Amino acid sequence: MDNQKPDYWKLFISTFELSACTFGGGFVIIPLMRKKFVDELHWIEEQEMLDLTAIAQSSPGAIAVNASILVGYRVGGALGALTTVLGTVLPPLVIISLISLCYTAVRDSAVVSMVMAGMLAGVGAVICDVVLNMLKSLVETKRVLPLAILVLAFAAVRFWGVNIVVIILVCGTVGAADTLLRMKKEAVQS
Amino acid sequence: MIYLELLWSFFQIGLFSIGGGYAAMPLIQHQVVDVHPWLTMTQFTDIMTIAEMTPGPIAINSATFVGIQVAGLPGAVIATVGCVLPSCVIVLTLAYVYYHFRGLTLVQGVLAGLRPAVVAMIASAGLSIICMAFFGERNLPANLETVDLAAVGIFAVCLFCLRKWKLHPIAVMAGAGAAGLLLYSIF
Incomplete structure (x- = not known):
């Protein structure tokens, strides 16, 4: 953890803002967090963000909540995690509390559904942008294994309906085996 | 004691839903429609629609909604706390393990294997959202004219x-x- 005192207020405001804008499921908050904490604030490294995403996905509970706990812990320890959980949970808590007063009107509102339809297309573009950036950094490693894992994992989750936890376990094992093999090879060569 | 029941129900939902919002839906339905008479099936469908229209995780949104319906604002807060409690404990433990052992070569290997898989999962989720936006379905339909x-x-x-x-x-x-x-x- 950094030596300087973590900026809890900034941490809270950042996660509050991200959570308030996360339409369309937990995966949307990952690109937004990456933009905020990796590109803008430089609190987290690129590779580290991918690791945190893997942990957030394979743990029970909402991905957005899990990811924000990890970011909070990284920046400010347990207190940081508490800060980011509050920041993530408050916007939906407030919004749903207000909507529950008149939820049938919201459900049937044409204006709301038009805005939502537009935002859904926008969310798709945001995820597409992030995936392209991630693909670029994977291709730059110039190794075949990561690309093979990428293609197979995509097919597994998309077409074969394999459980995410199974995919995480298999890919982690493959990565470990690959590292062990390479270590052995280097030991033989030297 | 309604508050304890809310806490316990949403604790279970938080604990057993792995892999994002859509995986949580049947669990939520089981707890709030089948086990407890908190919502009717119509109300449940309504809250799922609203949860998709509003920001925030589906589990948190439904915790707030059910809590308010059953026991007012304190109910909403308690159900939400129950929902995030398992995450807090498990994810904090994993975060501790990650930051203490990520320097190890073997752990580096495991993480290197996971990274492309994470990209694949985000890509798949993105594709679902794009199909949803373009065709109103989570998968590419046979008839592309509905675009x-x-x-x-x-x-x-x-x-x-x-x-x-x-x-x-x-x-x-x-x-x-x-x-x-x-x-x-x-x-």
Whole structure:
């Protein structure tokens, strides 16, 4: 953890803002967090963000909540995690509390559904942008294994309906085996 | 004691839903419609629709909604706490393990294997959202004529703004919402 005192207020405001804008499921908050904490604030490294995403996905509970706990812990320890959980949970808590007063009107509102339809297309573009950036950094490693894992994992989750936890376990094992093999090879060569 | 029941129900939902919002839906239904008489099936469908229309995780949204219906604002807070409690404990433990052992070569190997898988999962989720926006279904339909041209246009412009001008995602999403309102009211 950094030596300087973590900026809890900034941490809270950042996660509050991200959570308030996360339409369309937990995966949307990952690109937004990456933009905020990796590109803008430089609190987290690129590779580290991918690791945190893997942990957030394979743990029970909402991905957005899990990811924000990890970011909070990284920046400010347990207190940081508490800060980011509050920041993530408050916007939906407030919004749903207000909507529950008149939820049938919201459900049937044409204006709301038009805005939502537009935002859904926008969310798709945001995820597409992030995936392209991630693909670029994977291709730059110039190794075949990561690309093979990428293609197979995509097919597994998309077409074969394999459980995410199974995919995480298999890919982690493959990565470990690959590292062990390479270590052995280097030991033989030297 | 209604507060304890809410806490316990949503604790279970938080504990057993792995892999995002859609995996949580049947669990939520089981707890709030089948086990407890908190919501009717119609109310449950309504809250799922609203949860998709509003920001925030589906589990948190439904915790708030059910809590308010059953026991007012304190109920909403307690159900939400129950929902995030398992995450807090498990994820904090994993975070501790990660930051203490990520320097090890073997752990590096495991993480290197996971990274491409994470990209694949985000790509798949993105594809579902794009299909949803273009065709109103989570998968590519057989008949491509149902395509929503306004959504395709918004998507293309958004992607261009993100790639070319590096606009902020939140600004892009807000713009997409405004464009949706404009385009769908005209056509």
